[in-house]
Amino acid sequence: MLRISLAAFLATTALVLPAAAQTIYPLNRAEILAGAKFDFKVEFPGSPAEADVKVTIDGEDAAKVLGGKVTFVQKEDGQDYSAYYLRDVAMAKAGNVVVEAKAGDKTSSVTWDVFDTPKGRLAKNVILFIGDGMSVTDRTAARILSKGLVEGRYGGELEIDDMPYMALVSTSGTDSVVTDSANSMSAYTTGHKSCVNALGVYCAKNKKNLEHPKVETIAELVKRKLGLAVGIVTNSEIEDATPAGVVSHTRKRSDFNDIVKMYYNIEADIMMGGGSPNFLPKATPGSKRTDEENFFEKFKAKGYAVATTATEMRAAFAEGKTKVLGIYNTGNVDGAYDLKFKKGTTDKFPDQPGLVEETKLTIDALSKNPNGFFLMVESARIDKYKHSLDWERGVYDTILLDYAVKVAKEFAAKNNDTLIIVVPDHAHMVGIIGSYVDSRPGNTPRDKLGVYADSTVPQYKPDADGYPESVDLPVRLAYAFGTYPDHCFDAKPHLDGEFVPAVAGAEKGTFVANDKYCTPGSVKITGNLPLDANSGVHAADDVVLTAMGPGADVFHGHIDNTRVFRAMATAFGLAKL
Amino acid sequence: MAARPASSAISCTRRELLAACAILASGSALAAEPEVFTFDTLYKSIGVMGIVYSDRLVAAKGNEISLTGYMAPPLKAESTFFVLTREPMAICPFCQSDADWPIDIIVVYLAAMSPLVGAGTKVRVTGRIEIGSWTDPETGFVSQLRLRDADYRRV
Numbered sequence: 001m002l003r004i005s006l007a008a009f010l011a012t013t014a015l016v017l018p019a020a021a022q023t024i025y026p027l028n029r030a031e032i033l034a035g036a037k038f039d040f041k042v043e044f045p046g047s048p049a050e051a052d053v054k055v056t057i058d059g060e061d062a063a064k065v066l067g068g069k070v071t072f073v074q075k076e077d078g079q080d081y082s083a084y085y086l087r088d089v090a091m092a093k094a095g096n097v098v099v100e101a102k103a104g105d106k107t108s109s110v111t112w113d114v115f116d117t118p119k120g121r122l123a124k125n126v127i128l129f130i131g132d133g134m135s136v137t138d139r140t141a142a143r144i145l146s147k148g149l150v151e152g153r154y155g156g157e158l159e160i161d162d163m164p165y166m167a168l169v170s171t172s173g174t175d176s177v178v179t180d181s182a183n184s185m186s187a188y189t190t191g192h193k194s195c196v197n198a199l200g201v202y203c204a205k206n207k208k209n210l211e212h213p214k215v216e217t218i219a220e221l222v223k224r225k226l227g228l229a230v231g232i233v234t235n236s237e238i239e240d241a242t243p244a245g246v247v248s249h250t251r252k253r254s255d256f257n258d259i260v261k262m263y264y265n266i267e268a269d270i271m272m273g274g275g276s277p278n279f280l281p282k283a284t285p286g287s288k289r290t291d292e293e294n295f296f297e298k299f300k301a302k303g304y305a306v307a308t309t310a311t312e313m314r315a316a317f318a319e320g321k322t323k324v325l326g327i328y329n330t331g332n333v334d335g336a337y338d339l340k341f342k343k344g345t346t347d348k349f350p351d352q353p354g355l356v357e358e359t360k361l362t363i364d365a366l367s368k369n370p371n372g373f374f375l376m377v378e379s380a381r382i383d384k385y386k387h388s389l390d391w392e393r394g395v396y397d398t399i400l401l402d403y404a405v406k407v408a409k410e411f412a413a414k415n416n417d418t419l420i421i422v423v424p425d426h427a428h429m430v431g432i433i434g435s436y437v438d439s440r441p442g443n444t445p446r447d448k449l450g451v452y453a454d455s456t457v458p459q460y461k462p463d464a465d466g467y468p469e470s471v472d473l474p475v476r477l478a479y480a481f482g483t484y485p486d487h488c489f490d491a492k493p494h495l496d497g498e499f500v501p502a503v504a505g506a507e508k509g510t511f512v513a514n515d516k517y518c519t520p521g522s523v524k525i526t527g528n529l530p531l532d533a534n535s536g537v538h539a540a541d542d543v544v545l546t547a548m549g550p551g552a553d554v555f556h557g558h559i560d561n562t563r564v565f566r567a568m569a570t571a572f573g574l575a576k577l
Numbered sequence: 578m579a580a581r582p583a584s585s586a587i588s589c590t591r592r593e594l595l596a597a598c599a600i601l602a603s604g605s606a607l608a609a610e611p612e613v614f615t616f617d618t619l620y621k622s623i624g625v626m627g628i629v630y631s632d633r634l635v636a637a638k639g640n641e642i643s644l645t646g647y648m649a650p651p652l653k654a655e656s657t658f659f660v661l662t663r664e665p666m667a668i669c670p671f672c673q674s675d676a677d678w679p680i681d682i683i684v685v686y687l688a689a690m691s692p693l694v695g696a697g698t699k700v701r702v703t704g705r706i707e708i709g710s711w712t713d714p715e716t717g718f719v720s721q722l723r724l725r726d727a728d729y730r731r732v
Contacts, residue, residue, distance in 0.1 A: 237677075254677070276625040277680055282710045285721045286628035286680050290712065296626070308625040327625055330680045348623050503665035504649070506698075514665065 021045075021108045022101040025202040025213045027174060028110035031191055031562050033117075034094045034575040036221060038192075039213035040066055042084040042101045043205055047074045054102040055084055062086060062099070077207035085213075094575065115566065121573035122550040124372035124417040127363070127408045128188065128568065130242050131160075131401045132181060133383025133394075134424035136544055137431050141391070141479055142398040144432075145460045145468045159406040160422045163546040167555040169564070170542050171426045175203065177540045181383065182253040184425040184561060185245030189376075190215040191565030199241065199259075200249035209251040210258060218565060219246045219266060221574055222374045228572075229322070229369035230268040231362045235333040235355055235397075236380030237275025238263070242425060246376050256288065260295050267302065269322060269369075270362045272353075274329035276308075286330065299325045310353035317361045322368055328352040335381040336396040340467060343497055355379060359404040363411050372417075374568075377404055386428045387535040389487065390499040391479040392471040399467055412549055419549040419571045423564060427541040429482030436491045438474040444523050445491035449478055471495075483529055483536045486513040490522035502527070502534050611641040611703050616663040616681060619644075619722070623680060628721070630708065643703040644683065644724070645732055648694060657687045658713070661702055661724075684713070684720035685727050694731060702729040 025041040026032060040062065044053055050072040055062040063070050066089035076083040084101075091097070094116035100109040131138070139158060148155035173183040175195035186194045186201075192215045195203040201212035222228040234243040239256035247266045248259050256278040263271060277288035279295040296306050305316035307326040316324050329349050338344030339354055346352070359377050366373035379401035385394035405422055412418035434455035436448045450456055458475045460468035471493045478491070487501035505512040511534040513524055529537060545564070547555045551571030554563070569575065614634065621629040649660040661683040685702050694700065704727025712719050 256677070276627075280627055282719065284627040285630065285708075286623065287710070287721070288678075288680075288719070290717070290719055330623065330625065349625070500664075506694075 021106065022103060023204070024099055024101055024108060024110045025204055026110075026112060026192060026215070027202065029113065030110070031113045031115060031566060032091055033191060033221075033566070033569050034092060034114050035090050035225075036191075036569075036574070037088050037090050037214075037216040039202075039215070040086040040089055041202070041204055041213040043076075044082040044084065044101070044103045045080065046103075047080055047082045048103045049074065050082070050084075052103055053082065053084060054100075056100045056102075058097050059100075066091070076205070079205055079207075081205060083205075087214075115575070117570045117573045117575040119570070119573065120576050121571075123419040123571040124415070125367070125374070125412075126419045126421070126568050126571055127375045127377065127412075128564075129160075129401060129405055129408070129420070129422040130185070130188075130376065130378040130380075131382050131398060131422065131424045132236075132242055132378055132380045133386050133426060133428050133538065134379075134398055134401070134543070135386075135427040135430050135539075135541065137479065138382060138386075138395060138398040139544070140432060141395045141477060142402060144458070144477060145395055145471075146399045146402070146462050146466050148460065148462065149457050159402045159409060160546055163420070163422065163548040163552075165547040165552040165555040167545045167547075167563075168542040168558045169423060169545050169561050170558065171561050172540055178538050179426050179540070180241065180253075180538065181425050182241035182245060185242045187561040188423070188425070188564040189217045189219070189245045191562045191569065193560075193562060197253050198251050199245050199253055200247075201251055203251060206251070209255055210249065212249075212251045214249040217246060217248075218374060218568055219268060221569070222572060223266065225574055226572060227369075227371045229270075229366040229371070229373040230266075231270040231366045231373060231375040231377075232268050232272070233270070233355065233358050233362050233375070234273040234378040234380050235335065235400075236273060236378065236384070237278075237329075237332055238271055238273035238327065239275045239278055240273075240332075240380065242378045242380060243271075243273055243376065257290060261293075264295060264298060264302075267323075269373075270324045270326075270365060272313075272324070272326035272328070272358050272362065274327065274331055274333045276327045276330050279327060296325070296327075309351035310357070311351055313353050313358070313361065317365055322365045324362075324365065326353070326358070332381060332384065335385065335393050336400040336467060337393045337471075338498075340396070340465075341495070343495075355400050356403045356407055360407045363408065367411070374572075377408075379404065383425075383428070385498065386430065386481070387537075388499050389481050389484055389501050389536055390494055391430070391477075391481070392493045393498060395479075396467060403466065409548070417550060419547065419551045419568070421545065421547045421552070421555075421564060421567070423545040424543040427539045427543050428536060429539040429541070431480055431482070432477060433480045434478040436476045436478050443521055445489055446523075448491055451478075481536050482539070483533075484525065485511045485527040485529055485533050485535060487525055487527070488513050488515075488518035488522040489525050490517070490519065504534075505531075611643040612637050614642050614644045616644070616646060619683075620681065628680065630722075634706070635708070637706055638708050640706060641703060642706045642724070643701055645699065645701045646683070648698050648700050648729075649678075649682070655690060655692050657690050658716070658718075659685050659687075659693055661685050661700070665699075682720070682722075684711075684718065684723045685729065686723060686725050688726045688728055691728075699732045700729040701732050702727050704728070 023043045057065040068086045071085040073083040091114045173179045239259045241253045280287035281292045281294040304323045305321040307313040334344035382397045434451040485502035502511040510531045646661040647665045704724030707723040
């Protein structure tokens with residue numbers, strides 16, 4: 001299980017540390033679903049010949065245990081090691097196994113935890129909600145802004161809080177303390193930890209992004225083993241790390257053109273988000289492809305309805321379409337605040353759908369598959385707005401996530417056969433520290449900040465949709481960011497457009513305060529991040545997961561992010577098939 | 578090469594009085610006054626299915642135009658190549674693997690290798706407008722709009 005003794009941890013760590021040792025992928029302590037596909041790779045330093053190496057699993061030849069044919073590459077990509085591969089293989093039986101790689105007098109070994117799903121299928125459907133970068137602070141702020149706070153009590157619970165199971169989730173990857181959205185999503189969708197910028201692969205020494213050892217994603221598994229419908233709904237670009245993590249295998253999340261191809265190959269039934277330039281052929285003005293492939297046409301040829309507006313989306317579902325590609329913006333779809341107040345890119349894209357309606361229509365369509373479905377819904381811009389230190393927009397999108405979850409809960413209530421998981425992929429360093437009270441004497445944000453007994457409760461007024469009518473109140477929440485580049489700060493909301501705290505500086509790779517905001521009443525704040533950081537950064541803090549439905553009882557206490565995959569695989573009974 | 582105010586006989590530097598300099602320059606180059614565009618007048622529409630250029634821009638194809646924007650963080654301190662953006666760039670796609678360029682960028686090929694000013698600087702660029710997909714052989718950078726034989730000055 002998850003707990004191992006400190007001594008055992010130190011012993012295994014010591015084994016893999018020496019620089020000249022062989023590296024085995026999947027790495028030590030990997031949790032592997034029995035029957036799930038992965039690429040097995042060993043890197044032998046010094047480029048030994050195939051005849052001089054030996055790879056075993058519990059003492060038996062690895063090729064025999066895993067099946068498949070060994071590919072052996074000396075000096076892979078011109079580097080001083082030999083690569084041993086068994087690609088696209090699986091472990092058939094559950095249990096702890098010891099994998100050993102020998103070359104001459106050097107031996108490395110790792111242990112894998114191959115797990116079963118002994119109870120068989122528990123849930124017909126799984127809906128995974130990702131609040132990108134959503135810290136506990138965002139839940140608190142969303143509650144204050146959408147439900148109100150009177151004498152210390154909220155006017156209501158959030159949907160994401162009103163769920164019976166809860167766990168603290170750790171998010172670090174294999175390479176660093178702080179993760180990014182690619183690595184963290186990859187842990188949720190594959191059950192394997194990886195490194196920053198990587199999706200569905202271990203970060204090996206390969207030079208080519210698409211050649212790193214792959215691990216199967218939940219979407220691939222449920223399509224291959226159960227014939228489920230798959231939906232991916234986000235308000236980021238559809239190629240962005242979180243949605244891409246459902247289907248992709250690449251060392252670099254920025255491989256948008258390859259990611260579009262991966263969507264096409266996997267044929268997720270419903271895909272919604274922004275990011276059209278990577279679907280358009282190179283010759284089309286506005287394209288970001290480097291080839292002449294027109295993926296809108298290619299998807300159409302496979303029977304997909306292509307929607308570019310909310311109206312077209314509604315029409316496609318009204319016609320009973322169950323394969324829909326909805327791309328509503330060249331970049332990210334506008335967040336809830338900008339959609340409500342017609343800011344952001346709504347002048348260019350006036351008919352973008354919101355996440356709540358998309359979630360509802362997508363669930364309706366996916367549920368037509370008698371085998372069930374897997375759906376991932378992401379409120380992506382919580383994270384993006386927090387990077388840009390624009391907390392009001394981030395909290396609007398937390399409320400947006402909450403209403404999308406409400407739709408899923410209403411669906412799940414009908415049959416109680418749907419596991420719903422709501423989880424951030426990582427945190428930011430944020431906190432509510434009081435309120436800004438305009439009537440306080442003085443001119444600077446420090447003068448206006450009320451703390452402890454002076455932190456007057458702001459009176460945000462939720463409208464019929466449940467979002468505050470205005471965030472520009474004389475008493476406002478003091479939502480503080482712990483990490484920031486140089487920027488000018490006036491403690492006021494950015495009503496007309498997303499805050500851009502810093503812009504590229506005179507020296508290459510540096511960022512300076514954006515002069516646009518350095519107005520009377522603002523103060524210039526010296527950044528506390530490296531000079532090449534243009535915005536706030538992620539934090540390694542644990543995040544809070546809430547869940548309900550069949551299979552949700554595994555969520556309690558503290559878990560690793562890989563356990564989200566394990567819970568979904570267990571709910572679907574994937575090892576038994 | 579067509580005459581351009583900033584590179585004609587009258588040479589202006591950022592240290593000089595730009596207004597006075599501009600008057601002198603325009604006087605000397607009236608015949609080849611470049612057509613002035615803004616980022617808004619380049620496009621008829623920007624939509625999910627692509628960009629449609631404005632009729633004015635299409636009519637100006639191959640001609641010299643001038644456009645004001647921001648120099649994106651350059652690849653090298655001295656180069657013949659930089660990217661012009663509508664807003665100062667908060668991201669550096671060349672520096673960060675997860676960043677991406679806005680859709681409405683213009684690639685600028687300078688007439689001569691010259692030192693680039695700091696990123697985020699507002700500049701007016703004058704050059705021959707080229708329309709159509711082009712992959713830079715050196716960097717692999719794909720662009721749809723380019724200003725060729727260009728030069729720039731700070732605004």
